[in-house]
Amino acid sequence: MSNDKKLGDHVQLPARDVQSTGDLYDLFLSRNDRGVHKWHHYFDVYERHLGRFRGTAFRVLEIGVSKGGSLSMWSEFFGPEARIVGVDVDPQTLAFDGRWANVTVRIGDQADPAFLASLDDEFGPFDVVIDDGGHTARQQINSFNLLYPRMTERGVYICEDTHTSYWPQFADAGPGVTMIEHAKKMIDHLHLPYLGGAKAFARFGVRPEDRKGNLQVTRFAAETFSVLFYDSMIVFERRARAEPFREIR
Numbered sequence: 001m002s003n004d005k006k007l008g009d010h011v012q013l014p015a016r017d018v019q020s021t022g023d024l025y026d027l028f029l030s031r032n033d034r035g036v037h038k039w040h041h042y043f044d045v046y047e048r049h050l051g052r053f054r055g056t057a058f059r060v061l062e063i064g065v066s067k068g069g070s071l072s073m074w075s076e077f078f079g080p081e082a083r084i085v086g087v088d089v090d091p092q093t094l095a096f097d098g099r100w101a102n103v104t105v106r107i108g109d110q111a112d113p114a115f116l117a118s119l120d121d122e123f124g125p126f127d128v129v130i131d132d133g134g135h136t137a138r139q140q141i142n143s144f145n146l147l148y149p150r151m152t153e154r155g156v157y158i159c160e161d162t163h164t165s166y167w168p169q170f171a172d173a174g175p176g177v178t179m180i181e182h183a184k185k186m187i188d189h190l191h192l193p194y195l196g197g198a199k200a201f202a203r204f205g206v207r208p209e210d211r212k213g214n215l216q217v218t219r220f221a222a223e224t225f226s227v228l229f230y231d232s233m234i235v236f237e238r239r240a241r242a243e244p245f246r247e248i249r
């Protein structure tokens with residue numbers, strides 16, 4: 001029997017299926033006060049990247065407080081050791097400041113680098129940033145550019161609702177400038193060490209201690225382990241990198 005499946009084939013998406021599993025998803029499903037607004041398929045992504053922080057002392061920033069439900073959910077999920085900071089442009093969300101013992105709220109514009117810098121000076125460096133704010137290109141890109149380099153070495157940055165990169169009403173940073181396009185460029189940064197082609201291949205076969213000269217890359221390339229694209233979420237995992245090294249053993 002021939003199998004001529006092609007990646008571009010048009011197939012039907014099931015209308016209903018299990019979207020996520022795990023404690024955080026169960027916590028979300030247990031809420032019924034209309035306080036938290038999340039897409040169901042995000043929870044597997046949260047579990048995968050944020051599960052290791054549960055029960056530890058770490059710092060998380062969520063941009064976008066709205067009705068406070070996600071801050072309450074994070075507080076319960078991560079536990080009392082976590083320091084949770086919420087940011088919103090809407091002054092009414094200040095009502096959630098201190099509502100849960102480990103939650104602080106600050107008012108400001110996520111597109112304003114000076115505000116974010118002062119926030120980071122006060123509460124950072126953050127181990128986790130979740131951008132669930134206004135979702136425009138300028139907001140997402142400015143927040144990422146300012147906060148990401150200031151995060152802890154193994155930090156995780158999550159930009160949510162990146163489907164807005166495909167919606168014209170969120171395109172406030174000029175033609176073709178979107179968070180998705182910005183993150184795609186970051187993939188090129190990750191591969192900067194290899195731009196030398198055959199020379200790079202030869203260099204990375206030499207033992208690191210025997211190599212001559214040094215290799216310059218961008219800070220992003222030197223401090224990033226991975227860029228992961230999910231449906232409507234981009235996850236950046238931070239980790240200090242060294243020059244690549246290949247070996248036959």
Ligand SMILES: C[S@@+](CC[C@H](N)C(=O)[O-])C[C@H]1O[C@@H](n2cnc3c(N)ncnc32)[C@H](O)[C@@H]1O
Nearest residue numbers: 036037064066070088089090109110132133134
């Ligand atoms: C999608 S809601 C947040 C939902 C919440 N995280 C949850 O899971 O239930 C988006 C929030 O971002 C806020 N927001 C919009 N523009 C913003 C900006 N420029 N800076 C900070 N917050 C902004 C809105 O006021 C709104 O409360």
